[in-house]
Amino acid sequence: MSALLEAVGLRKTFRARGRLVHAVEGVSLAVAAGEALGIVGESGCGKTTTARMLLRLEEPTEGGIRFDGADITKLHGNALRPFRARAQLVFQNPFDALNPRFTIRRSLTEPLRNFGVAASEHRERIDAVLRRVRLTPPESWLDRRPHELSGGQLQRVVLARALVPEPRLIVADEPVSMLDVSVRAGILNLLREARDALGLAAIYISHDLALIRYVCERTLVMYLGQVVEEGPTAALIAEPAHPYTAVLVAAVPVARVDQNRAALPVRGSLSDAPPTAPGCTFRDRCPHAMPRCTADTPALRSISGDRRVACHLGDLP
Numbered sequence: 001m002s003a004l005l006e007a008v009g010l011r012k013t014f015r016a017r018g019r020l021v022h023a024v025e026g027v028s029l030a031v032a033a034g035e036a037l038g039i040v041g042e043s044g045c046g047k048t049t050t051a052r053m054l055l056r057l058e059e060p061t062e063g064g065i066r067f068d069g070a071d072i073t074k075l076h077g078n079a080l081r082p083f084r085a086r087a088q089l090v091f092q093n094p095f096d097a098l099n100p101r102f103t104i105r106r107s108l109t110e111p112l113r114n115f116g117v118a119a120s121e122h123r124e125r126i127d128a129v130l131r132r133v134r135l136t137p138p139e140s141w142l143d144r145r146p147h148e149l150s151g152g153q154l155q156r157v158v159l160a161r162a163l164v165p166e167p168r169l170i171v172a173d174e175p176v177s178m179l180d181v182s183v184r185a186g187i188l189n190l191l192r193e194a195r196d197a198l199g200l201a202a203i204y205i206s207h208d209l210a211l212i213r214y215v216c217e218r219t220l221v222m223y224l225g226q227v228v229e230e231g232p233t234a235a236l237i238a239e240p241a242h243p244y245t246a247v248l249v250a251a252v253p254v255a256r257v258d259q260n261r262a263a264l265p266v267r268g269s270l271s272d273a274p275p276t277a278p279g280c281t282f283r284d285r286c287p288h289a290m291p292r293c294t295a296d297t298p299a300l301r302s303i304s305g306d307r308r309v310a311c312h313l314g315d316l317p
């Protein structure tokens with residue numbers, strides 16, 4: 001399976017109020033056409049920063065990104081336009097993703113115009129995408145403005161806007177977290193249908209393992225800017241290899257996306273462990289910590305064909 005998008009060793013360091021924030025510390029991943037990859041981890045672990053680097057909305061401090069075989073790490077301005085059309089972000093908050101003064105027609109025309117689609121094709125493309133997100137008949141939606149729509153309807157428009165340039169990759173960062181629980185599964189199902197119909201690659205980002213389990217075949221677990229575990233979602237949930245994954249699984253008692261849950265119980269702080277200090281960043285909260293966890297940083301290692309974990313447990317020195 002060849003990757004559509006591949007990232008190697010992504011790092012991002014921010015300078016905030018005079019101190020450095022190591023938001024992402026060496027994330028590598030790949031996603032193929034038709035595949036849905038999940039990135040899960042608690043708030044602040046670097047998921048959004050990773051997504052923004054993958055979409056070249058944020059410049060990586062270090063690392064490389066390839067899309068469809070081409071190195072896009074250093075592209076800027078006009079050179080990025082073809083990539084911008086093919087890799088689209090689904091925004092988290094539908095209530096501020098759309099210009100409140102724009103009609104839906106205008107919100108959907110803008111990307112087509114930006115990416116140089118002939119005006120003669122606009123109406124057909126917009127109608128098709130509105131049908132795809134079940135805002136039908138399209139003509140009854142075109143002249144409405146955001147304030148006339150519910151949260152779920154707004155998120156359908158946001159999804160339509162991401163799909164209208166005919167992307168090959170969708171990155172959905174907490175795509176339903178701002179929505180009422182009752183409409184979440186509907187939006188996720190629409191996304192899945194669009195992916196299946198169009199053969200899109202997708203990266204779903206969420207703090208919610210239930211959402212990831214619902215939509216992703218493969219999952220990366222992030223903790224404090226690093227990938228601590230990676231594998232097929234079902235196997236990773238059935239038998240977590242990293243103690244942090246086990247904590248996430250324990251926090252998700254039911255496999256449902258239509259219920260609200262309490263916040264995750266474990267919280268780390270990025271300033272706890274500067275990247276130069278050796279040892280596992282999870283050790284202070286880990287029920288299995290041993291002396292080696294302070295002395296040695298666990299590298300991401302393969303534990304079976306398609307699973308990797310960054311943990312000393314079960315690793316014979």
Ligand SMILES: Nc1ncnc2c1ncn2[C@@H]1O[C@H](COP(=O)(O)OP(=O)(O)O)[C@@H](O)[C@H]1O
Nearest residue numbers: 014016021023042043044045046047048049050
């Ligand atoms: N532009 C920025 N400037 C400074 N710090 C940032 C910036 N963006 C994110 N961060 C910090 O980087 C860390 C990771 O943030 P983020 O990627 O948003 O995590 P997540 O999406 O997993 O909640 C956090 O500590 C956050 O405060």
Ligand SMILES: [Mg+2]
Nearest residue numbers: 047048049173
């Ligand atoms: Mg985020």
